[in-house]
Amino acid sequence: MNMKTDSERVTRKAMTLFFVLFLIFGSVLGGLVAVFYRSEIDSFLHDVEIKEWGLMELQGLALENEFDHVTADLLFLSNQNELDDFLMSNSFADRVKVQKEFIDLARIKGVYDQIRFIDASGMERVRVNFDGDMAGVVSLESLQNKSDRYYFKNAMDMGKSGISVSPLDLNVESGVVEQPYKPMIRFGTPVFDSLGKKQGVVILNYLARNLLDKIESVSRTSNGEPMLLNQNGYWMLCQDKELEWGFMLSERVSASFARMFTQEWERMQGQDEGQFQTGNGLFSFRRIYPLREVMGRHTVAQALTEPKKGPEAEYFWVLVSRIAPKMLKAHRNSLIGQLFLFGAALFLMVSLGAWALAVAVTRRRLYQARLVKMALYDPLTSLPNRKLFFDRLEISLNHASRYGRKMGVLYIDLDGFKQVNDTLGHQAGDALLIRVGEILQASSRKSDTVARLGGDEFAVILFEIDGIEGARRAGQKIVESLGEPIALPSGTAHIGGSVGGAVYPDHAEDSDELLKRADSAMYRAKARGKNNCVICSDPPEEG
Known part of the structure; x- marks a missing residue:
């Protein structure tokens, strides 16, 4: 009771x-x-x-x-x-x-x-x-x-x-x-x-x-x-x-x-x-x-x-x-009806509706941003992944073609990465890849694109350069930066980088051929003893 x-x-x-x-x-x-x-x-x-x-x-x-x-x-x-x-x-x-x-x-x-x-x-x-x-x-x-x-x-x-x-x-x-x-x-x-x-x-x-x-x-x-x-x-x-x-x-x-x-x-x-x-x-x-x-x-x-x-x-x-007055009156009557409905529904809709909408929109935006990042960026290094790399490569090629400029591509394969994984562990290997991404970004210009293509392979799109020597300077700078000791939580890593480069339009005029030339140059750099930079038009090493 x-x-x-x-x-x-x-x-x-x-x-x-x-x-x-x-x-x-x-x-x-x-x-x-x-x-x-x-x-x-x-x-x-x-x-x-x-x-x-x-x-x-x-x-x-x-x-x-x-x-x-x-x-x-x-x-x-x-x-x-x-x-x-x-x-x-x-x-x-x-x-x-x-x-x-x-x-x-x-x-x-x-x-x-x-x-x-x-x-x-x-x-x-x-x-x-x-x-x-x-x-x-x-x-x-x-x-x-x-x-x-x-x-x-x-x-x-x-x-x-x-x-x-x-x-x-x-x-x-x-x-x-x-x-x-x-x-x-x-x-x-x-x-x-x-x-x-x-x-x-x-x-x-x-x-x-x-x-x-x-x-x-x-x-x-x-x-x-x-x-x-x-x-x-x-x-x-x-x-x-x-x-x-x-x-x-x-x-x-x-x-x-x-x-x-x-x-x-x-x-x-x-x-x-x-x-x-x-x-x-x-x-x-x-x-x-x-x-x-x-x-x-x-x-x-x-x-x-x-x-x-x-x-x-x-x-x-x-x-x-x-x-006529009836047309003016019709608008007044319509406005009164609309305001009445609006006022009657205001208490029911504004508070709950606005909060629900804000939550829904925020969740949707965060979810979309997460999807974009998952689709276009490497989850470990946060660098552009292979898909975004190829998208930006086409943009850079189109820009160079339209304005009569030169651009280049550098392929980078890490030397000594497997040894770090074997001696310091896979966690150290992941930390090393993150640091390599940071080093590559620090060695490149803001207009360039540094991407991780997979494993220990990286690539750099040189947006506008002055030609073959510009690509060589950029590649050599990366080789020197990767040659420095890299401090990791579990120890110090000593690695290097084999860099191969190709320049548009000197070496190729389409993306497939340009990448093929850069990849070939990178293998030539490895063959020279690693930790080297080779441009695809460089003459073969004698002996």
Whole structure:
């Protein structure tokens, strides 16, 4: 009974302490989560704003680039030799040449509904129509007088290289909006003959759907809704196509951004660009001045059918991107869910998980290091073993071949090692091998590789040497070092070393042949009475 009571008391105290700690840590964690939540939301909004603004700038660059291409085409046509010849001769043959140039440009570019040359009286002299697949010349009988059209008058008013730009609207034929809708911008520039006399204008009817498609294409990576508005707040581009062109279509006259987003439209007035958030979402906007885009590269241009005076009359569009509130809310809800799960699992995972992971990772690293050492290093001397020796030999050969250097290999066989084993014991023999490894490393450069190939055989890779004499000096130094008495725990050992060497590329150009030559030289050193260094190219000893 007492044991049961004690057990219950321990449980109650443990539960009480658990709840106290839970409240303490829960309060701290709750505060940290709240700070983290606010920081994440602010960071998310900041990233979205930067991304939207970057896309807005890309859209503006796309529009500028499109204007560049159109104005370049326009000026090219107005200054072509064929047109000048036609102005001077008025011949059928020269007219055909101009028609061919117009057809080629319409077919290649695919963005011009019409290309026309209109003379100073307003009469179309050359006109090419493009239907999306083919470009064709309009017959002389079908050419019309356009002297009363604003785009002709505006273009005729320009000086040399001046360009007029019409508003972006839908194409109208015989007073009726063309179906399917065909967004259009007309670009015009005057044409001067070789005597400097103004003879008419070239007019390009630019299919503005290409421009609108570029805006939408740039916006594909955005979470926002791309829009293009005219200066009165009507949509020229909108995801809901039923809202577009309200200023051209009587049945949509009430469909405008200015009416549906009155507060946001008012905030955009008087500013060229900006970004703000309201209950209707995050709005990014930037004004585009088509006339400035042209004027920045050429001379004065105008676009209004009835030009007004003063800066307030300057023609502009408004690029807008809107991220709807539901998308912003979705991120908040997702973040709240993630933070809740994270907080709930934190107490269970952090302490035990981190400790278990640290132990597992440490054990794995130690185990991997041990495996590497076992695979590549001699367990007795800790020198590179045969496998690592051959790996480094190939590296050294490749380096020497690539940079035109010399390298060498020394084979070393200990003289008198068996006698030490027989007289002082195998433990002394192992100690001797360890000391030999140390002696060889001390006699070699840091860039060289000293390896134990097995038993009492060692090898040295001479990474970069000055040739055969460099190998000989290195080998002779090893012979002299091994010839010194070696102190061991069980006594003093007197041994020597027979060293054979070969040099790349003097003696061989591949690893197998180089090792074979070094091995042969080592046996020649033994034959000379041991404790010698022989390079494979040394002449045989006489006698």
